[in-house]
Structures are given as C-alpha cells and as structure tokens.
Amino acid sequence: MNTPALKDWPLWEVFVRSKQGLEHKHCGSLHAADAAQALHMARDVYTRRQEGVSIWVVPSVAITASNPDDKGELFDPAADKIYRHPTFYEIPEEVGHM
Amino acid sequence: MSTPIDYLLHLADNAVVLGQRNAEWCGHGPILEEDMALANVSLDLIGQARLLYQRAAELMGGDATEDKLAYFRGPHEFRNYTLLELPHHGPLVGYAAADRDYATTIVRNFLYSALMVHVWDGLQQSADPSLAAIAAKSLKETSYHLHHARDWLVRMGDGTEESHARAQAAVNHLMPYTEEFWTTSPAEGAAVAAKVAIDVWALRPAWDALVNDALAEATLTRPNFHGYITEGKIGLHSEHLSYLLGEMQGLARAHPGATW
Numbered sequence: 001m002n003t004p005a006l007k008d009w010p011l012w013e014v015f016v017r018s019k020q021g022l023e024h025k026h027c028g029s030l031h032a033a034d035a036a037q038a039l040h041m042a043r044d045v046y047t048r049r050q051e052g053v054s055i056w057v058v059p060s061v062a063i064t065a066s067n068p069d070d071k072g073e074l075f076d077p078a079a080d081k082i083y084r085h086p087t088f089y090e091i092p093e094e095v096g097h098m
Numbered sequence: 099m100s101t102p103i104d105y106l107l108h109l110a111d112n113a114v115v116l117g118q119r120n121a122e123w124c125g126h127g128p129i130l131e132e133d134m135a136l137a138n139v140s141l142d143l144i145g146q147a148r149l150l151y152q153r154a155a156e157l158m159g160g161d162a163t164e165d166k167l168a169y170f171r172g173p174h175e176f177r178n179y180t181l182l183e184l185p186h187h188g189p190l191v192g193y194a195a196a197d198r199d200y201a202t203t204i205v206r207n208f209l210y211s212a213l214m215v216h217v218w219d220g221l222q223q224s225a226d227p228s229l230a231a232i233a234a235k236s237l238k239e240t241s242y243h244l245h246h247a248r249d250w251l252v253r254m255g256d257g258t259e260e261s262h263a264r265a266q267a268a269v270n271h272l273m274p275y276t277e278e279f280w281t282t283s284p285a286e287g288a289a290v291a292a293k294v295a296i297d298v299w300a301l302r303p304a305w306d307a308l309v310n311d312a313l314a315e316a317t318l319t320r321p322n323f324h325g326y327i328t329e330g331k332i333g334l335h336s337e338h339l340s341y342l343l344g345e346m347q348g349l350a351r352a353h354p355g356a357t358w
Contacts (some may be wrong), residue, residue: 030130031129031131032131033253037249037253040245040249041131041132041135044131044134044135044138045130045134048134048138
C-alpha cells in the first residue's frame, strides 16, 4: 500500500497488430491503473473478434501531437509539390510492378 | 465403460450457472473495460456449457438437446457447485442489483478458475475424446479467467482500506463453499472409475498453493474452515439457484420451441 489510490485512471492508447508481419495500428484508447492492466483491458475491449496477435499500450501523455490549428502551415505547403512523388521516372519493363 | 452423463452435466451446469451469474454485470460493470471483460468471461463459460450439454445430449440420445438440458431441468436436477449460484454479495437476506459487490464476483471467479485450470488440464487426457477436446479449448479460456481474477484480487486486497475490507469479507464468505470441491459425488466417482475424469481430490495441493500464494500477495487472510459442506453437485442447492434459473429459463419456457 505504498502508492496512493488513483481517483482517476490515466488514459492509454492501444495499438494492435492484426497479423504477423503487419505493423501495429492505433485502434483506440482506454483508462487503466497501470500498464499491465491496460494490456489486459485492451485484450478484452479491442481483440474480442480476433482482431490481433499482439498489443501495445502507450500512456497517452507520452504522445506529443501536432496542433490541429497548425494544419495549414504544416501540411498545406506540400499540396503543390507533386515533384516530390517519384512518379517522373521511366521504369524499365523488366522491373515489373513496384 | 461409457461417460457418466451426470458428470458432464456437473461440468456443464457449473459453467452455465456461473456464466449466467456473471452476466448480471453486463451493462452494470464498475467501468466499461471491466464490463466487457466480465461479459467475455460469461461468453466463454456459456460456450463451454454448450459443448458439454451437446456431448451429454449426444450420449443420452432420443430427443435430448442442449437447450432441453439448459432450460427444461429444475433446480434439483442441476449439478453445479453451490458456490457458483450465490449472488454477488455477502450473506444478506434477499438481494437487489444495488447490493452487488465486485469483490465477491472476483473472489468467486478466482476460487473457481484456480480449480478449473487444473481440472481442464487433467481432462485433456480423458478417455472420452470429446471431453478431452472441450478441456483443451476450455483450458486456454480458464487460464485467462484466472489471470483476470487474480490480478483484481491482488489489486483489491493490497489496495485501499475499503477494497481490502471488501475483498477479505468476500474471501471469508466464499471460502467455506470451496469445501464442496473436495468431496466425491457418485457422478464424479463413476467418471473417475471410467477414466473419463480425474480425481479432484488429487488437485487440492495445487489449488491450495495457488490460493495461498495469491492471498498472501493480496495481503488477505485465509479463514479457517468450519461448518456445513454444501452439496450442490448432488442437486441440493441454496435458495438462490431457483431465482437464477427462473430468469435464465423463463423465456424458453414461455415460448417452447421458439426460434429467432
């Protein structure tokens, strides 16, 4: 009984890998007292329909997110830079589908 | 020797009664995540019961079906441990949803799943191949139920003053009912003789070790046993089972043969 009881449990972000070889994808969040409990709860809430073979949980406070208000300056300037897409190369027939 | 049907019913009734009991929390869980966790446990248990009733119906032949076994037998025909039919609270007279106590729910799930992981493990070698297959499937589910309940038991016992007191009260209330695990019913005796079942008595040291270890980690005390040993598995139940079955069986009995 060393740690004080939490009145509100912290929030966790849940990432689930749907099968081997694929990446973990964010699928939602939940409240839990600690990481071990968050994993258990993620199993019960997010993998009930065989959605996954592996789960990550991350404290939501550990994530630094971009501000939606900055969307204009962060992302809009990329809109007209089509030359950044590698679509101007001639690909030899032998390479096939990339 | 063939599989004693009463033994299959004992296993099936255990699963269906606890599944029905735990389902009372559905939509009323302490938090959303726990609500779903417990609903998952219930669905596992009801799934186990279905497979066991199907196997029993197959052996009974005639017009026996899983639904008839679940919905059209009375309380005295049920073979579940008395522990599993008790309401989610201490020894009160009458009960209401508001009286439900999550510590009671968790302690019961812990005591039962701590037994069943060993039972299912042993039944994988059953002379009845259907039962062996059901046991292999159920073992994985029950291992998770044990993990879930043990985790909460430790959090509650080694938690706040109130959670500790509630967990200890639940242990004191429920532990005496576990004595029923260690008596041998005629159905169990016949199943052991037919090599369909394992002798539950032999599992006691392993169960004791699991329980004592968890209680110690949870800073809870195991009460000394004294008093009456319940006999639900031979059909002698508490007053609580008939209410539980009334709710579970009411719809099927009001509309026999209905499909949807």
